[in-house]
Amino acid sequence: MSNSMPKNPRVALFVTCLVDLFRPSVGFASVKLLEDAGCDLDVPMCQTCCGQPAWNSGDRADTRDLAEAVIRNFEDYDYIVAPSGSCAGMLKKHYPEVFKGDELWESRVERFSEKVYELTSFLVDVMKVEKVDAVLKADITYHDSCAGLRELGIQEQPRKLVSSIKGVTMTEMKNSDVCCGFGGTFAVKYSEISNSIVTTKTGHIKETSAKMLLAGDLGCLLNMAGKLRRENSNIEVRHVAEVLAGMVDNAPIGQRTPKGGGR
Amino acid sequence: MSQREEILSKVRAAIAPNGNHDERRKNLRTAAIAKADGIIPKLPESKKAIQARFEERAVKADATVVFSKPREVANNIAKYLREHNLPSAIRTGDDKRLKTLLRGYESLLEISHGRTYGDDMVGVSHALGGVAETGTLFMESGKDNPTTLNFLPETHIVVINADDIETSYENLLEKLRDKYGAGEMPRVLNMITGPSRSADIEQTLILGAHGPLRLHIIIVRK
Amino acid sequence: MVEITSPEFKANARLAMGDGQLQQALGHVRTNFINKRAEAKANLDEFDELRDSATAIKDHVLEHLDLYLEKYEEKVIASGGHVHWAATADDACKQILDICRSVGAKSVTKGKSMISEEIALNDALSAAGIEPVETDLGEYIIQLRGEHPSHIIAPAVHLNMDQVRDDFIKHHTHLPADRPLNEPETLLREARAILREKFLNADVGITGANFLIAETGTSVIVTNEGNGDLTQTLPKIHIVIASIEKIVPTLEDMSQIVRVLARSATGQDMSVYTTLSTGPRREDDPDGPEEYHVVLLDNGRSSMLGTEFQDMLRCIRCGACMNHCPVYHAIGGHAYGWVYPGPMGAVLSPSLIGVDKAGHLPNASTFCGRCEDVCPMHIPLPKMMRHWREREFEKHLSPMTQRASIRGWAWVAKRPFLYRMMASASARFLWLLGGVNHRIKSLPFAWGWTRHRDMPAPEGSTFMSQWRERQARDAGDL
Numbered sequence: 001m002s003n004s005m006p007k008n009p010r011v012a013l014f015v016t017c018l019v020d021l022f023r024p025s026v027g028f029a030s031v032k033l034l035e036d037a038g039c040d041l042d043v044p045m046c047q048t049c050c051g052q053p054a055w056n057s058g059d060r061a062d063t064r065d066l067a068e069a070v071i072r073n074f075e076d077y078d079y080i081v082a083p084s085g086s087c088a089g090m091l092k093k094h095y096p097e098v099f100k101g102d103e104l105w106e107s108r109v110e111r112f113s114e115k116v117y118e119l120t121s122f123l124v125d126v127m128k129v130e131k132v133d134a135v136l137k138a139d140i141t142y143h144d145s146c147a148g149l150r151e152l153g154i155q156e157q158p159r160k161l162v163s164s165i166k167g168v169t170m171t172e173m174k175n176s177d178v179c180c181g182f183g184g185t186f187a188v189k190y191s192e193i194s195n196s197i198v199t200t201k202t203g204h205i206k207e208t209s210a211k212m213l214l215a216g217d218l219g220c221l222l223n224m225a226g227k228l229r230r231e232n233s234n235i236e237v238r239h240v241a242e243v244l245a246g247m248v249d250n251a252p253i254g255q256r257t258p259k260g261g262g263r
Numbered sequence: 264m265s266q267r268e269e270i271l272s273k274v275r276a277a278i279a280p281n282g283n284h285d286e287r288r289k290n291l292r293t294a295a296i297a298k299a300d301g302i303i304p305k306l307p308e309s310k311k312a313i314q315a316r317f318e319e320r321a322v323k324a325d326a327t328v329v330f331s332k333p334r335e336v337a338n339n340i341a342k343y344l345r346e347h348n349l350p351s352a353i354r355t356g357d358d359k360r361l362k363t364l365l366r367g368y369e370s371l372l373e374i375s376h377g378r379t380y381g382d383d384m385v386g387v388s389h390a391l392g393g394v395a396e397t398g399t400l401f402m403e404s405g406k407d408n409p410t411t412l413n414f415l416p417e418t419h420i421v422v423i424n425a426d427d428i429e430t431s432y433e434n435l436l437e438k439l440r441d442k443y444g445a446g447e448m449p450r451v452l453n454m455i456t457g458p459s460r461s462a463d464i465e466q467t468l469i470l471g472a473h474g475p476l477r478l479h480i481i482i483v484r485k
Numbered sequence: 486m487v488e489i490t491s492p493e494f495k496a497n498a499r500l501a502m503g504d505g506q507l508q509q510a511l512g513h514v515r516t517n518f519i520n521k522r523a524e525a526k527a528n529l530d531e532f533d534e535l536r537d538s539a540t541a542i543k544d545h546v547l548e549h550l551d552l553y554l555e556k557y558e559e560k561v562i563a564s565g566g567h568v569h570w571a572a573t574a575d576d577a578c579k580q581i582l583d584i585c586r587s588v589g590a591k592s593v594t595k596g597k598s599m600i601s602e603e604i605a606l607n608d609a610l611s612a613a614g615i616e617p618v619e620t621d622l623g624e625y626i627i628q629l630r631g632e633h634p635s636h637i638i639a640p641a642v643h644l645n646m647d648q649v650r651d652d653f654i655k656h657h658t659h660l661p662a663d664r665p666l667n668e669p670e671t672l673l674r675e676a677r678a679i680l681r682e683k684f685l686n687a688d689v690g691i692t693g694a695n696f697l698i699a700e701t702g703t704s705v706i707v708t709n710e711g712n713g714d715l716t717q718t719l720p721k722i723h724i725v726i727a728s729i730e731k732i733v734p735t736l737e738d739m740s741q742i743v744r745v746l747a748r749s750a751t752g753q754d755m756s757v758y759t760t761l762s763t764g765p766r767r768e769d770d771p772d773g774p775e776e777y778h779v780v781l782l783d784n785g786r787s788s789m790l791g792t793e794f795q796d797m798l799r800c801i802r803c804g805a806c807m808n809h810c811p812v813y814h815a816i817g818g819h820a821y822g823w824v825y826p827g828p829m830g831a832v833l834s835p836s837l838i839g840v841d842k843a844g845h846l847p848n849a850s851t852f853c854g855r856c857e858d859v860c861p862m863h864i865p866l867p868k869m870m871r872h873w874r875e876r877e878f879e880k881h882l883s884p885m886t887q888r889a890s891i892r893g894w895a896w897v898a899k900r901p902f903l904y905r906m907m908a909s910a911s912a913r914f915l916w917l918l919g920g921v922n923h924r925i926k927s928l929p930f931a932w933g934w935t936r937h938r939d940m941p942a943p944e945g946s947t948f949m950s951q952w953r954e955r956q957a958r959d960a961g962d963l
Contacts, residue, residue: 015948017898021908022941024948043952048898048905054891056852058874058883062895069899097868146853179811183851189887190495190849191933196502196815197851198938226938229924237941254924254941267570270729270783274551277791288552292545294700297737300541302534304744320754356771378771381685397755404773411772414714432740439736446560448701450767451718454759459711462751463623463639464669465646466513472622473677473684474711474758 009078009126011039014070014116016087017049018218019239023253026218029245030083030119037127044073050090055098056184067098068105071112079126080116083241084217085148088118093151118148119241120216124157131164134246139169141210142240143201143224144177145217158216158240165243173204180215182223198227205235212236214243225253294440298433304396306430313395314482317428320398324457325470326478330425333483337368340420343479344385349418354383358407361389361422364483378409379416386412386475387420392427392435393480397456400480401435404451413453419475421455425484487605487633489838491822494845501816510643511817514636518808521752522859529748539742540863543799546732547790553699553732554781560702564764566777574604577782581606581691581724582613584778588721590615590688596706596713597621598693599637599802600726600782602824603837606691618683620712622676629656635818635826638750638804643817646672680712690716690774694727695801696742697779700735703763704779707746707756714760723762723774728782730798736761742801745861750803785837793872797832799862806856806866812849821846828856828866835873844882847873908947916945 011034019026027043034041051066070091074080082088092113099105123129140162148154155177163170181187181197201224205213213228213235215221225237236252251257264272279287306316318328331339344351352373355361365374379386388408391401400421404410413419429435432454443449459474470476490497501507526532546553558568569584571577585593593615595601607628610617619628623641627634629652634640641649650666653675666672692713696705704725706713717723733739747753766773789795807813807827818826823843825833831846840847847870856866877883897904918925919942928935 017908020948021912022943024944024946024951027948027952043949045949045953046901047949048901051895051898054895056871056874057887057891058871058876058878059891059895060875060878062892062899065899066895146851146855150854150858179851179853179855181811181851183853185887186849186851188931188933190498190812191937192495192502193498193812193815193849194851194933195937197811200811200814222941223938225941226924226934229939229941230937250944251923254939256922265570266572266576269572270570270781270787271551271554273783273787274554274729274790277787278548278550284552287549290545291549291552291556292542292734292738294735294737297542297735297741300538301737301741302531302538304529304531324753324755324757381681399755399759404770405767406769406771409771410714410718414711414718432743433737436736436740446701448564448703448761448763450763450765450770450773452761453714454755454761455757456753456755456759457757459709459757461622461673461710463621463626463641464644464649464672465510466517466639466642467669469670469673471677472673472710472712473620473680473715 008038008040011041011079011081012074012077013041013043014050014074014080014082014087014091015043015047016082016084016218018222019083022222023218023239025247025250026083026239026241029239029241029247030081032245032247033119033123033132033241034081037123037129039127042077046073050087052087052090053184055090055094060098063098067095071095071109075108075112078115079122081119081122082116083119083239085118085145085152085154086217086219088116089147089151092116118152118154118216120158120161121152121154124160129161132161132244134244135166136243136246136248137167138212139171139210140212140214141171141173141205141208142176143173143180143213143215143220145215145220146179148216149177154216161244162214162240171208171210173208173210175204180220180224182219184219187223198223202227202231202233206233210235212238214238214240216240221253229254294445301433303431303433306395308430313430314425314428316395317393317398318482320395321457321480322398324398325460326398326457326480328480328482330482330484333364333485336364336422336481336483337371339481340387341371343420347418347477349384352383353385353387353420354379354412354416355387356406356408356412358389361387364422378411381415383416385418385420386416387422388412390421390423390427392429392438393423394432394435395428395430396432399432399454399456402453402455403449405449410451410453413455414474417471417475418477418479419458420479420481422481422483425482428482487602487824489823489842491834491838491843491846494820494822494849497820497822498816501820506645506648507643507817510645511814514642514808515814518752522749522805522808525748525752525754532745532748535741535744536861536863539745539861540799542733542738542741543862546734547730547795547798550729550732550790553734554729557697557699557702557732560699561764561779564702566702566764566779569778569780571780571782571784574784577604577726577780577784578606578609580780581726582609584722584724585610585613585615585689588688592616592618592683592687593689593691594618594620594684594687594716594720596690596692596708596716597624597640598691598726599824600693600728601691602633603784604782606726618680618687620680620684620716621710622673625676625680626652633819633824636804636807637802637825643819684715684719687720689722689724690720691724691726692717694725694731695746696733696739697727697731698736698739698761699732701763703761705739705759705761707743707759709757711758714758717762717774718772721774722776722778725779726782727779728784728786730786746801746803749805749859749861789836794832794836794869796864797836797869799864800829800833801862803861805859805861809855809859811851811853811855832866832869832873840873840876841882844877905947905949909950912943912945912947915943918942
């Protein structure tokens, strides 16, 4: 792809079901970032979910049905980008597994999966974005969501972009690469273990001087924000895309709208 | 069907149900293939550098190391024992190299020979060789250097020829193969890296678990 | 049989998380092992290449396991040893008891072996009137306590020093009760002295094996304490108990894997003792066992070959997966309810005791992938846990409500129009519940979530509906 990349690639945004339901502003921030980077952006209207909840519950048949729909709806674009390492990982790394052994689909899936990217890595690695225009005076800490980190190797890209925001200081938390305890249905099925893990995580977050927590996956963010709120912490929690796009006037995740609507 | 046949046929049914076993046998790895495929960590190749690396790694593994001329070996043993308030009685096997090094020093060291049953304070052995990569000693069993000397005494002193220190395990294994024949081994080969230890109580590392508390290595350089 | 409490995993985990002493002890796992492994890896440029090499060797072995087993057996016999094949745990125990009885054994010393735990050998020995003596310090401590290992390489990692001291005072009654025992070192010295007697008086020594080398008929143990060596050197009989997948073809292949074993486990470059044993005492040997026996155990492993679980048989039992597992860090090893804890146990235990009993284990993972990341043998642990979930789903072993909700949700997700309507309704409903604070403190259908944390509220309408409005607006502007 890289050697024949069009200047303004046709990019489909895979919104993800959590962003669609919980935090549309992440979707709009993604749209802005991709358009600013020169992408010809589209949002296919038939999308629902990548099928990961079924896949991780052992439900292969439903996963396959959902995956087929995603591939049909998205395969004609130059790239498919999701503001989530977990969902992008599902499309990129797990779909080939879903269709393994099916000769009719294998090469089709392979072509599709090659074009899938997580948002920040797409901006940095494919669109060669070096910096963003946003200005934000904030002390930030960043959590590496597991799927993005270990399935897609995303670690430097979001940090690079966040550091380019004027006014930002980055303070690394201890064990930023350790799971927050979300794990999809795990957080509900094994809620007490999940709670123990997220308590360790929020402890590390609070040990830093940071006033804002960012990550690239809404699942992890809902988990950590929910825990921080329960612990009466006022650390602001946002998806990294919101901050990169300079769209921070809305309420942080699980918090009241900041006074005056913005800064 | 014997349990042997039961297990082997289950294994075969799983991995090679229609396999031609004579053909499959041709794929088996030999030492030559394993050696050619293997990844060997790169190390400096000069003799001096290899010996220095061996010393560094052995010390990192909590052994003590001294370089010695052949005629100084007995003195070095005696000195070490004095420094650790140990009696000058040592137990060794029938190793000819050790006998030569210690001959004439009977007034300095009280030497007894044979395996130990646990009542000797100090065992002295001669190593087949050493590996610079990790500061590891190779010790063969047998009457020359009984295995019990490696484990029962609280203090283990090992004498090794500087020329027998190799970069990798593989080099010493090749030496072993030359000595015993392909596919043959001494009854026991002990690869020893430092004195015995345990961290089973609160992850606190303590030297001297069931084996020696101290491992002292004397590298003989002419 | 070791008691299986895996079905009560959730209750076990709850107890473990409420156990302050255990939580304190687990602190050591959460930091020490991880830092030491990272350091060892950083100090060896070829570490990742060696992992690939080690993985390839084991894959090759598994594809030719029958042939290597035959070759290994032939070499053991040629060196004067005996090979016994055991299809099940009971078969293995019976064979070992027969060997012990052949010399009228009263006392057996044991090196650390997870296979021995798997086949519940100590129970079998005790029932036959033979005293099993665990000699690894950690194993000795938990044997005194009547416990099982909570970690495959650090069996007593769940205990603190005070507990060990209390156990020693309680059990070592021949020593004065007021002796000073307030350092790990004094505790170790006491155990050393007591076990030294046991070593010298044992009739049989039983060890496990980290490797079985086909080229030479050699068994290999990798240890730090030296207890395994005393166990196998001093008694009349040495019995090795090892599972069939421990085979490696050659000495060089062992060297490849040894290079990643200790580094992944304790972070040492090399364990203190790597001991290669081939047959019994020879003609002019002054020491060593008179008889050398190997019991080769299958116990379910051949059923994993040729399946999606075959890769698990590459495992070299280093413990790196549990050392890095956030779930293990939270609950420790005993909560898993059987011999093998952590990610490797979550994959292996269902194979060995049945997914009906161990079904929780592969589910109790966030799929964070850290285990696979650090596994020296590149075992795709999360993927195999997912395979277990698939089997449970196929067999209708997953809880009814969970199954119904996944299927119901998928049914809706396959119908985009319906899905968008329901998503919009949910977004609106949850937004209302969130109020001005934008968070929900209690949700009956997500009780597990809101018991411990708030549910951040949605922003009110879905992205898709807002996007459609924006598109319509933009079209109107044109």
